Amino acid sequence: MEFAGKSVLVTGGSSGIGRAVGSMLAERGADVTIAGLDQAEVDAAVADLTLVARGTVAGFAVDVRSEPEVRALVDRAARPGGGLDVVVASAGVQRYGAAADTTTEEWDEVLDVNLRGCFLTARFAVPHLRARGGGSVVVVSSVQAFVSQRAVAAYVASKAGLLGFVRSLAVDEAANGIRVNAVCPGSVDTTMLRDAARLFAGDAASAAELIGRWGAAHPLGRVARAEEVAEVVAFLAGDRASFVTGAAIPVDGGLLASAGVVLPE
Known part of the structure; x- marks a missing residue:
């Protein structure tokens, strides 16, 4: 019950x-509010979370690129009298292409979801975190x-931009008791990874x-x-992370620690 009484918002x-x-x-x-783009997917996630929850669970279909939608989401998560304690910005998309092969529309989509979406979430959440006397992003x-x-x-570009934003937000909000950190995963078994594998491999096997x-590329x-x-x-x-802010923590199975050039056996 580490998060008992805490109000949490998770985008993505x-x-x-x-x-x-x-x-x-x-x-x-925790009392958890989740957001996703697809209403049916959100409803399914809420049903699953409710099975294990020891607090309340709510979910909303939200496009994190939309300022009015994100503002409304944050206000719902910060219920009257409940405030907001934790924000997890996880919404993201992946599109493939080198710079010369990426359309302006694809570039804007990725930057808008991954970077603008995080900015908007923080912009509207920070006042609620300040009002609670601090919190965590x-x-x-x-x-x-x-x-x-x-x-x-x-x-x-979007993921590197997020780390710059995390550092800036951590410095700006430290005096308000708000800690801001990032996790940097390697390959994770998610729908996004499986979709990428099907895109490049062609069939399920x-x-x-x-x-x-x-996976084998990770140590x-x-x-x-x-x-x-x-x-x-x-x-x-x-x-437990009360003195950690502005950090970017790899969760990558040693990927960043490993050189790409391997000595022969």
């Missing part, structure tokens, strides 16, 4: 890492804020093999489970 909370975070914090006592970035695959120009190869030899990332998010969100 209907799938992947965000859903795992919402479930974990709900099980640990955790942003889901990526190892690709530091290194890049081929053909992910927009995604890498080859996609599973490709995910296995991606721990596999891709992560969403719950493993959620554990680090929960640590940063809670009081």
Whole structure:
């Protein structure tokens, strides 16, 4: 019951890492509000979270690119008398293409969802966190804020931008008792990863093999489970991380620690 009495908002909370975070914090006592783009997916996530929740659970279909929709979402999450204690910004999309192959529309979509969406969430949430005397913001970035695959120009730009935003927000809000941190996952077994594998592999069997190869590139030899990332998010969100702010924590199975050039056996 680490989060008992805490009010938590998770964007991107209907799938992947965000859903795992919402479930974990709900099980640990938080009143959780999740947001996702698809109403049916949000409803399914709320039903699952309710099974384990020790507090209340609510969910809304929201486009994080929309200022009015994000403002309304934050106001719903910060219920009268309940305030807002924790914000997890997990909404994100991936589109593939080198700079010369990325359309302006694709660039704008990725930057608007991944970066603008985080900014809008923070913009409207921070006053509620200040009113509570402080709180925690955790942003889901990526190892690709530091290194890049081929053909992910927009995604890498957005994830690197998130780390700059995290540092700025952490410095600006420290005096208000608000801590701001990021997690930077490697490959995680989510719908986004499986969609990418199918895109490049062509069929389900080859996609599973490709995910296995991606996992083997991590020194721990596999891709992560969403719950493993959620554990680090929960640590940063809670009081155990009371002196941690402005940090970017890799949750990557050693990927960033490993050189790409391997010596022969």
